[in-house]
Amino acid sequence: MARMIDVAEKAGVSIKTVSRVLNNEPHVKDALRERVRAAAEDVGYVPSSPARALRSRRSYAIHMISHSHRSAYVNAIQFGAVQTCQERGYQLMVSLMEDLRDMPEADLVARFERLVEASKPDGLILVPPLSNDERLYHVLERFDVPVARVGPNNLPDARIIVKINERAAARELTAHLIALGHSRIAFVRGKEDQNATHERFAGYKEALDQSGLVLDETLVHPGDFGFSTGLKAGDALFALADRPTAVFAANDDMAAGVLMAAHRLRLDVPGDVSVVGFDDSEIAEKMWPALTTVRQPLLAMGNEATRQLIDAATQSDPALSGAPNEYLDYEIIHRDSTGPVRQS
Amino acid sequence: MARMIDVAEKAGVSIKTVSRVLNNEPHVKDALRERVRAAAEDVGYVPSSPARALRSRRSYAIHMISHSHRSAYVNAIQFGAVQTCQERGYQLMVSLMEDLRDMPEADLVARFERLVEASKPDGLILVPPLSNDERLYHVLERFDVPVARVGPNNLPDARIIVKINERAAARELTAHLIALGHSRIAFVRGKEDQNATHERFAGYKEALDQSGLVLDETLVHPGDFGFSTGLKAGDALFALADRPTAVFAANDDMAAGVLMAAHRLRLDVPGDVSVVGFDDSEIAEKMWPALTTVRQPLLAMGNEATRQLIDAATQSDPALSGAPNEYLDYEIIHRDSTGPVRQS
DNA sequence: TCAGCAATTGACAACGCTGTCAACGGCGCG
DNA sequence: CGCGCCGTTGACAGCGTTGTCAATTGCTGA
CATH class of the missing domain: 3.40.50.2300 (Response regulator)
Known part of the structure; x- marks a missing residue:
């Protein structure tokens, strides 16, 4: 409801200054910065994400794509992804993708074109078996969107991978x-x-x-x-x-x-x-x-994939991002289904 | 990449006509309609959802909010919701909400203000226990957004409810x-x-x-x-x-x-x-x-909640929407954990 | 004291789309 | 034959934000 201009009027500054303050950009005096923040708080300002996305070409959204087969595995990863998205002020969108093998290449491309072009996510999260699909890998190469793959992976030069050994x-x-x-x-x-x-x-x-x-x-x-x-x-x-x-x-x-x-x-x-x-x-x-x-550590894997995507989107310099794709820690959980072999 | 203007040029018409065709609005001759469609196909046009959302005040997105506790129940409903979203060209966004009881009223309001104002979803899906939370109910009354509640519910006059008996x-x-x-x-x-x-x-x-x-x-x-x-x-x-x-x-x-x-x-x-x-x-x-x-029928419940929200958003006349909130069918599944009482 | 420069601030355009309204042309009817 | 209406089409503005660049201010150093 409240727009930037309302905040600007309240604080007696230009809307550009408000924009600068709210995006933590430099070149604003501290006193003014405070005044603007107070004004924003006062009128209950909430930035319009469509407007932001339209102008800045950043959607503040991560898109997670999973195979159309429910599983606790994917659920847990997604949960981790939402957590991190929320912490960082991002949105998580989810999509399903039916079996890729039954899909002609052209359809696959069209499908992703729609998905990537339409909502311009700041990053894509792929889970198994999508994360290790070779055709999908090549299709995504054409798009200018960071991709994080979760799960064991043997694709060449895949940028962000989150997995255990x-x-x-x-x-x-x-x-x-x-x-x-x-x-x-x-x-x-x-x-x-x-x-x-x-x-x-x-x-x-x-x-x-x-x-x-x-x-x-x-x-x-x-x-x-x-x-x-x-x-x-x-x-x-x-x-x-x-x-x-x-x-x-x-x-x-x-x-x-x-x-x-x-x-x-x-x-x-x-x-x-x-x-x-x-x-x-x-x-x-x-x-x-x-x-x-x-x-x-599925939750942590979801967290990590998301974190890396957001970092990649935030830092302008792509060389900076990418904590190397090391393995996350696994743990053997000993419960009651194993025991010594019976002496016979 | 391709914008409406590119389609318009290709088809030799104005961009407004393209808009009309792609939104299935009336007042375009059939021949022209075809020509525009072909042109759109040709240049691989994909509408920009931020731009659409900004101008039309409709986001083509449904937002599902769940308690921050993973469960197969919620997972299944979400799955149903994504399915229907995808069928109808909508996006599904997901959010987590920690325990409401620990949250002051003001925070709760602020939280939803951000959520609803920022991305302006066309509908909200609430699952238990959120769907039956009284404070949340009252908070949401203030916002102008359709809400679908999944699960048993005893809130007064809650509009869209999807449940079994x-x-x-x-x-x-x-x-x-x-x-x-x-x-x-x-x-x-x-x-x-x-x-x-x-x-x-x-x-x-x-x-x-x-x-x-x-x-x-x-x-x-x-x-x-x-x-x-x-x-x-x-x-x-x-x-x-x-x-x-x-x-x-x-x-x-x-x-x-x-x-x-x-x-x-x-x-x-x-x-x-x-x-x-x-x-x-x-x-x-x-x-x-x-x-x-x-x-x-959790999947069906997710489907149904989403369907009703989309219908409500699509039809301008709110009276039209709302297939009454009847119960969905449940089924007793007989497996191996039950048997006649042992004669002793 | 004043030129020169950096830090700060603002004016304005533009992102891609849809809503409003005006213009145009064909057709029925008086 | 001409008026007016309806069905089509397009020009233009504007949604709320950020990027560009110019204007202003304050400060340093000669």
Whole structure:
């Protein structure tokens, strides 16, 4: 309701001075600065973001794009993103993007053109599997918008990446199982087009190698990160004559499926079989038994992605931005689904 | 990049005509309309939303505000909201709001002033517990912005409400337990400041009354909708000399806690005790045993809230809008956590 | 004391769009 | 045949802000 001119009149200055004060620009005497601030407070001034965006070509908005598949993982990242946006006076907008593989290149470009051109976000946040999509990567190269990618990533020269060392985490978690005496450790893979599947599997394999164990291909099962494929994998694995004593599911949802398969067969967890997951999503501690898993600092990842985007947008010099893309810390969460292998 | 004037030049018309065509306004000959559309397509025109918003005072954005506590419930509603926004060419922005009770009235007003004035959303979506907050209700009355509230609601004359009949659902679910032979049915309450707690409890009580059962206050336990209070309630209830044979937790997360308490005591579910929840959140089918619960059409609720807001913003005549606030359909989902009472 | 320069302040245009209103042309009707 | 009306189209202003640049002020140093 109140506009800049109202503040200007109240303070007895020009509207440009008000603009300067409210944007913390230099070249205003401190006394005047104070007077203007007081006036703004007085009339309850709130800047109009459309006007600002139109004139300054900065929208003070970050746009997060996720695959059209709900997940606690994405939810947590988004939550972190909103937090940081709010702290810094930014807005978070969210969009869904259906499966990219079914979309012709031209549509994809058009889609992003609309998205980027229309609302001119100051930054884009991409989450898996979008964050590691090669076509999308190339399409976005054409647009002049900073992009932050969350999750494991193997794209060339992608600027802002926020991730943990999934391979090391998987290695560590597998090593833990081995230390408990397990040698027949099954693995349930996730979606094959997601980098997480490969990183986590690689870590699993490295741990086996380091302990001199051989990878038994019959213990590796496909999956899609969904509960039902975990269930299916569990059914298959537990039907094996020589049952695994531990199962590493590439994420928590599939671990829940494995647990259910175990329960149905009246197998004791962790007595008969240990189960671990990955992500420490919300359900991990709510399962029976509570799941040993790898905690990803998803909130912090959302925070960090947003922070870096805002910094990039704020600093005029792009060379300044970019705290190097180091790994965030993960943590192995020990709960009740793992135990020493049973002496038989 | 391409502006309206570029389209206008390409089509050999004035920019106002282009505006008319792209906004589907009348008073343009069909032939010309086609020519303009083709030109727009040709130059890859994308309207600038800041400019539109500035001039027309419509932002084509919906703002969803949620409590700063992540939940699958809110996530699902938001998902529905984005879907509909995207279909209708709107943007969804999300905000967090910390606990209102700790906030002085003045701060609350200021907060919303900033939010509503700055980005001028075409509508606000409120989810529990915000959607039933009385102070917030009064604050929002002052602003000229349509508000949609999701979830059970007892505020006076609140315009757009999207909900299911929680009381009837709770009654039906309880009746189901009674039909299975249960008579000692415990209830775990949620947060006391949320309407859902009271509606669900009321339904539970009505079912007992209708079957001539008396409500045993020792079987009613407090909670806060969180897993850990469910666990605590379960511990307490199962320690009772005369244990309940069924537990109705006011939401799924608490039901998961009750289940864990049962498992720890080596109680068989549903053999020794039946457990039900409410919401059919994502974890319901992933628990052991899979949870019997009430499905809320959360996606549809998000869709509906958004649809009504957009309709209200689109139609100039406010009387036209507002399909009356009827209940959306719920569904009792029968899974494996309920069974007949054991003959002893 | 006064030129010269930096610090401060303001006037004005412009961002890209839509609302208002005027101009134009064709057509029905007297 | 001419008047007036309606359906089309366009010129122009203005939404609220920031960028550019000029004007003013205050201060330093010769």
